[in-house]
Every structure is written in structure tokens, then in C-alpha cells.
Amino acid sequence: MQVIFAIFLAMVLGYLAQRTGxxxxxxxxxxxxxxxxxxxxxxxxxxxxWLIVPFTGKEWIPFLANRFDGTIHFLVGGILFGxxxxxxxxxxxxxxxxxxxxxxxxxxxxxxxxxxxLLLPVLTPAVSYxxxxxxYSPILPVLIPLLLVLFFSIIKTTPERRKLLFxxxxxxxxxxxxxLIEPRWSPSQLLKDISYSVYHQDTDxxxxxxxxxVIAGLVTGMAIGARxxxxxxDFEFRLKQLLSHFFAGTVMGVGASLALGGNDSQxxxxxxxxxxxxxxxxxxxxxGITTGLAMRKAYHRMLNKDKV
Numbered sequence: 001m002q003v004i005f006a007i008f009l010a011m012v013l014g015y016l017a018q019r020t021g022x023x024x025x026x027x028x029x030x031x032x033x034x035x036x037x038x039x040x041x042x043x044x045x046x047x048x049x050w051l052i053v054p055f056t057g058k059e060w061i062p063f064l065a066n067r068f069d070g071t072i073h074f075l076v077g078g079i080l081f082g083x084x085x086x087x088x089x090x091x092x093x094x095x096x097x098x099x100x101x102x103x104x105x106x107x108x109x110x111x112x113x114x115x116x117x118l119l120l121p122v123l124t125p126a127v128s129y130x131x132x133x134x135x136y137s138p139i140l141p142v143l144i145p146l147l148l149v150l151f152f153s154i155i156k157t158t159p160e161r162r163k164l165l166f167x168x169x170x171x172x173x174x175x176x177x178x179x180l181i182e183p184r185w186s187p188s189q190l191l192k193d194i195s196y197s198v199y200h201q202d203t204d205x206x207x208x209x210x211x212x213x214v215i216a217g218l219v220t221g222m223a224i225g226a227r228x229x230x231x232x233x234d235f236e237f238r239l240k241q242l243l244s245h246f247f248a249g250t251v252m253g254v255g256a257s258l259a260l261g262g263n264d265s266q267x268x269x270x271x272x273x274x275x276x277x278x279x280x281x282x283x284x285x286x287x288g289i290t291t292g293l294a295m296r297k298a299y300h301r302m303l304n305k306d307k308v
Contacts, residue, residue: 002181003210003213005181006178006181006182006185006210006214006217007213007214007216007217008217009174009177009178009181009217010178010185010214010215010217010218010221011217011218011220011221011224012174012221013171013174013175013178013218013221014096014097014100014217014218014219014220014221014222014223014224014225015221015222015224015225016167016168016170016171016174016221016225017093017094017097017171017218017221017222017225018097018100018101018221018222018224018225018226018227019167019225020164020167020168020171021094021164022042022093022094022097022168022171023090023091023093023094023097024039024042024085024091024094024263024267024285024286024289025085025086025088025089025090025091025094025289025293026038026094027039027042028286028289028290028293029293031286031290032290032293035161036153037150037153037154037156037157037161037165038161038164038165038168039286040149040150040153041150041153041154041165041168041169041172042168042267043267043271043282044146044147044150044169044172045168045169045171045172045175045176045267045268046172046175046176046179046267046268046269046271046272047143047146047147047172047271047272048169048172048173048175048176049176049179049180049272050143050272051176052173052176052177052180053180066131066270066273066275067131067132067133067134067135067273067274067275067276067277068129068130068131068132068260068275068276068277069129069130069131069132069276069277070275070276070277070279070280070281071129071130071277071280073127073129073258073259074258074259074260074277074278074280074281074284075280075281075284076255076258076284077254077255077256077257077258077259077260077281077284078255078259078280078281078282078283078284078285078287078288079255079284079285079287079288079291080251080252080254080255080258080288081251081252081255081256081259081262081263081281081285081288082255082284082285082286082287082288082289082290082291082292083251083255083288083289083291083292084248084249084250084251084252084253084254084255084288084292085248085252085263085285085288085289085292086288086289086291086292086293086295086296087244087247087248087251087292087296088109088245088248088249088252090106090109091262091263091264092186092187092188092252092256092262092263092264092265093187093263093264095109095110095249096187096218096219096222097222097226099219100219100220100222100223100226100229101222101223101226101228101229102226102229102235104235105238105241105242105245106245108242108243108245108246108249109245109246109248109249109252110191110249111246111249112245112246112247112248112249112250112251112252112253113188113191113249113250113252113253113256113262114191114194114195114198114253115249115250115253116249116250116251116252116253116254116255116256116257117191117192117195117196117253117254117256117257118195118198118199118253119250119253119254119257120254120257120258121199121257122199127258129260129277132275132276134273135273135274150169153165154166172268175268176268176272178214179268179269182210182211182214183269184211185211185214185215186261186262186264186265186268186269187215187218187262187264188256188261188262188263188264188265189261189265189269190207190211190212190215191253191262192256192257192260192261192265193205193206193207193211194206194207195253195257255285255288259277259281259285260277260281261281263282263285266278266281266282266285267282
């Protein structure tokens with residue numbers, strides 16, 4: 001019964017992600033345009049966990065013990081992931097959303113992502129991380145002001161955007177409930193575990209079937225929520241486009257491997273633990289995306305100048 005409920009929640013998440021256009025790259029775009037509310041709503045998504053736990057009778061969940069110091073690995077990993085996401089024109093969740101909408105070239109991103117996860121241990125020596133003590137209750141002096149800022153930001157927006165931001169908030173609440181049921185539900189966590197099993201040839205620790213079912217529910221919800229969907233018949237094979245997304249996915253994979261997760265894991269699982277590593281990773285993902293967008297803009301400006 002719990003698995004069925006988890007799949008249902010994943011479908012709701014997929015629908016909301018598609019309808020709200022949930023994407024860290026888009027959020028950074030809006031931040032650059034001086035509309036920070038969308039990014040703030042995304043950053044707060046995982047913190048709803050702390051408001052839900054008291055109603056469950058549970059004091060804490062084991063995954064909250066995975067806290068690390070904010071070392072250089074998370075900084076570099078965040079920047080690489082952000083640069084890759086900017087080139088890909090989509091983060092972890094929006095990559096799957098676009099794939100569910102018929103943008104089949106995003107499969108190249110997913111393949112590149114897995115290869116990126118595998119490349120890091122092959123090309124570099126073993127990376128060590130500094131774990132820190134877990135927390136068993138929310139840090140209220142941080143949590144309350146954060147949610148208050150979000151609340152007042154929403155009040156000041158237009159009614160149309162307010163509806164969008166409430167959708168993102170509902171996504172965060174639903175994701176927090178799903179995290180209580182299946183802490184490793186996120187797409188990047190699944191790809192990470194698949195890559196780990198492939199690299200170590202460890203078939204005993206292959207991700208459980210239920211986790212694939214949850215991701216299938218997520219994709220189904222995204223497909224239902226898509227306003228328009230490109231049919232396979234209308235899909236045009238473009239080698240340059242596929243190579244671009246493959247490269248972007250590989251960079252994202254290397255970055256996620258260094259940072260111990262993509263932006264979905266960082267925002268929904270790591271950041272709510274008040275982990276310094278999560279804060280560093282997310283901050284430098286945003287910096288990486290901003291840098292990547294600036295590079296894309298400069299590149300297109302240069303191309304247009306050459307045409308003139």
C-alpha cells in the first residue's frame with residue numbers, strides 16, 4: 001500500500017513540475033530579470049519536511065544523518081553541474097519533464113549523466129568527505145525567517161504568478177511527504193545508485209524495483225501535465241543537438257558525482273538538513289548556471305555580429 005501511495009505522490013509531483021515549469025535554470029533566468037520569488041520558492045521546497053514531520057509522529061529520518069562539511073568538492077561539483085545545466089537548458093527535474101513532453105534528445109542528457117557519474121571515480125583518486133553531526137529538529141531561527149520571506153514575496157507578486165508560486169509550494173510539500181516514505185526517490189539518486197552498481201559490478205545493491213516504479217509515476221505525471229507533446233513521428237534526429245546534450249549531461253554527471261547529488265537531491269534532501277555541503281553545492285550551482293547563461297548569451301551575440 002505504501003508503494004502505491006509513493007507512486008501516486010510521484011505522479012502528483014510530475015504533474016506539478018510540468019505545470020509550474022519547475023526548473024533551476026528558469027529560476028536563475030528570473031533572478032537575473034529581478035524576479036527572485038520563483039527561485040526562493042524552489043529553494044524552500046525541501047524545508048516543508050520540517051512542518052510535516054510533527055504530524056507523522058516521527059522524530060527524524062535516517063537520511064538526515066548524511067550531513068557533510070562544505071568542502072571544495074561541493075563547490076567544484078556545484079559549478080560543473082550548473083554549467084552543464086545551462087548548456088542543457090534544464091536541470092535534473094526539467095530534463096525529465098522535457099523528455100516526458102516528447103523532447104527525446106534529452107535521453108542524450110540522461111546517458112551523459114550516467115557516464116559522468118562513472119567518469120569521476122575512473123579519472124580521479126577516491127574523494128573523501130568530512131561528515132558532521134546530524135540534527136534531530138529544525139533550526140527555527142533559520143527556518144521561520146526563510147518561510148516568512150517566501151510568504152511576503154508571494155504576497156507582492158501578481159495573482160497569476162502567485163498561482164505559480166503556490167504550485168511550487170505544493171510541489172515542495174508533496175515532495176517532502178514522498179521523502180518521508182522513500183528518502184531516495186529523486187531521479188539523480190536513482191542514476192547515482194545505478195552508476196555505482198555498474199561501476200562496482202555490485203548486482204546485490206542494484207536499486208529496488210519500487211524506486212523505478214516511483215520514477216515511472218513521476219514521468220507519467222509529467223506526461224499527463226504536458227500542455228503539448230511532440231510525437232515520436234515528428235521528432236527530428238539532429239546529431240549536433242544530441243552531442244550537445246550528451247556533453248551537457250556528462251558535465252552535469254561529473255558535477256553531481258562530486259557534489260553527491262544533482263539539484264533535485266540537494267534542494268529536496270540535503271539542503272533541508274542544514275548541511276553546509278548542501279548550501280555550498282546549491283549556491284555554486286546557481287553561480288554555475290548564471291555563468292553558463294552569460295557564456296551562451298556572449299556566444300550568440302558573437303554569432304550575430306559575424307552574420308552582420
